Amino acid sequence: MTSPHSIRIPEPTRDPAVDLVRAGCVVAVILLHSLMVGVTVTAQSPVFENAGDSGWWLTPVSWLLQVMPLFFVIGGFSGSIALRRSRERGGDGIRFTAERLHRLLRPALVTVAVVGILLAVLARCGVPAELVATAGYRFGQPLWFLGVFLLCQALLPVMLRLHERRPLVTVSLLAGAAVLVDVIRAATGADGVGFANLVFVWLVLQQVGFFLADGRIDALGRRARSVVLVTAVLALVGSFVLGIHSPDLIANINPPTTALLLVGIAHTVAFSLLRTRIAAFARRPRPAAFTAFVSRRTMTVYLWHMPVLLAMAGALALWALTTGSSLPAPASPEWWAGRPLWLVIVFAATAALSLPLARIEGKRIPLASPASAVVGSAVVIALAAVLLLLVHGTTTLTAVLAVAGWLLALRMVRPAPPRIAGATQEHTAAALVAA
Template identity: 55%
Template sequence: MNLTKDLIPQTTRVQPSRHHGHLGGAPLAAGRDTGIDLVRAFCVVVVVLLHALMAGVTVGGAGPEFVNAAEGTAWFTPLTWAVQVMPLFFVVGGFTGSIAFRRLRERGGTSVDFLAGRVHRLLLPAVFTIGAAGLGLAMLADGGVSAELVQTAGFRFGQPLWFLGAFLLCQALVPALSAAHDRAPLGSVLGLTAAAVVVDVLRIATGLEGIGFLNLAFVWLTLQQLGFFLADGRLDTLDRRTRAIAGLGAVALLAGSFLMGLFSPDLIENLNPPTLALLLVGVAQTALLSLVRPTLTRLSTRPRIEAAIGFVTARTMTIYLWHMPVLLAMAGATALLAMDTGLALPEPSSAAWWLTRPLWLGTAAALTTAAAWALAAGEQRRMPPPTTSVFRVAQAVLAGLAGVALLLVAGTTVFTATAAVGLFVVALRRIRR
């Protein structure tokens, strides 16, 4: 069995149908669900462009500063209603994880094989990216860059890494939660939803924001569970009117939560920590996806779109992990150019700033694409024979989560980057036979 091919987060072509009642249901057809791949590629592109739009650099009397160009602006909150794609990302992750796990089981694979494949695909590219980030921070410090600027660069690099930890956790629980879904589909998703509700109620009632970080598990796991309903065809058994009402109802509840002041209307702000607002966004996005999926499938078969999807799908984690270093390098180069030439950089949100955004976004997309093309070897590398020990693969997952948590809690520095790489290497060694 080619485990690298079978276990990477890719999808098989599953036409909308009646749901399979259990893991050993109707055999899966060969091929790919290109419509779902199109959605995932779209999510990746949106994340890169959104972060590029938020990346700002100014040069003042104290030198260059890296700033969030969207902070405090009037235009950003409405934009987040269209570009908050993380709920959809986890729904699609549930779809692909469920299909890949079922396909593996039908070929005689085990849950351990599945988990080893996920650890390999997610953490191997992270070793190279985080190692390069640590080396880059060391070079900046050695080159005389101020400690404050080096710290800011490390912070900006580490911000998107929450996704790596959350996605690793969710995918690690696919076998267990898939089994729960087969036994009690409504019970399992409602149980996770209830846990997310309790966390948010406690957070709001106590004012302790730290409690909300428990929803790094419950919110994303609930959305992943929605992907299981999409994968097994249960959503397709509902008529289009019912699905449309569910999606519109979620939007209405979301709007009501904004009016009552329960959640911020800035949907990006609801990421940190994750709130129930993202669950409502995910329900609406899932309903819409189920309605337009046949159209997306037809669109995804157009040659140019299909080629773009194939490029992104094979390099999803590489793109995600490397786009922030690309943006930081662009910001640094822009600051150096401004200081060397005396060129005045436009203030974020000014007319001049908006006029330069097409060039900035195009450059970010081109450089990220080049980085993905050149650096995807780690993500595409063949996985060695995996361990058959549940204990060893559980250790691998925990080591990977610990590495991400270290970077998020302590910040990305030369020391923490080195320690995180060490933990990822330990994880990768534990999954080997």
């Protein structure tokens, strides 16, 4: 087995190709969610539905826009680079996890708090409880990403150590566990078993990101990488033909299946093959500006695009009801004709909201050195709050409980106390004497 000390780790600088692809993944997710919003009005009552249920179009679109596997690969790439850089400065995995907790929870806390208040306002304004519940449920659905990504990032220090010692064994065991979950699920018909792959599938993809960060994937010859790419695509298509996986890649995400592993491998190898060209394109002024804008506010943009979509859907329904106008059926020619304007408004509104809110995500807070048990407890509390919103939906009550849980988690992993000038001078003098 190759020694971790013999692996050539790339210099810990930002990779323009990786940053651009990550920003593109965020845009792809928003685009997909935007296309799935369907609004009609019947008998003086609005109807909100998944436009993807209105025809065959979602399946080919999902092949283009199902980028979550690649996002987790990039998360593993960036996380491993950041942790190794922290180690060089004397940091450790506990501090890394604490910093990730703050980076992910701060924007989520604000978003859920605002949504909870808005749901209360809607209820007080006489909006039917069923519609308020639907809005809360739709908002809460994409929060699975926050929970799973937080879990993967919290486990990243441990998983990176395992990768450095036994890279192939680690990823093989995780992939084998993911396959086993799919087999048990298919044999028993118990879909609930599949939720175990919320851990295994996404951790495998994070491990793939470690291989990318090590340079192992790029070190393969172009022919070898091309063979891997073609094999992954053929295996994915074969799983569709044999009925192992649904050809709708959105259906393979809840719960996640091993189809996402094939998607992630194909995307990662394709990225590796095109990396030089992507990097050259990413350095151009406009792509670089786009990348910089999204990279500084990735989680903020992701969290706020759903409130924007819900507000737009509600405004459209209200306009139709008050004017007596009809709305085109989802996936109809008239509906598709209106999608360009719809998408422009979605992206413009989300970008505008992210401008003042991004400072919450991007603010760097020096943290104390918490004990591992404290950080672990904070992560568990944070995940429990996300699970509450997913299972029971977002309501004013669950929003309050989730925000309280996140505040507690952040309080446990508290900022370092400000240094006192005298103490700093004393520390500096002592360092000089020791030197």
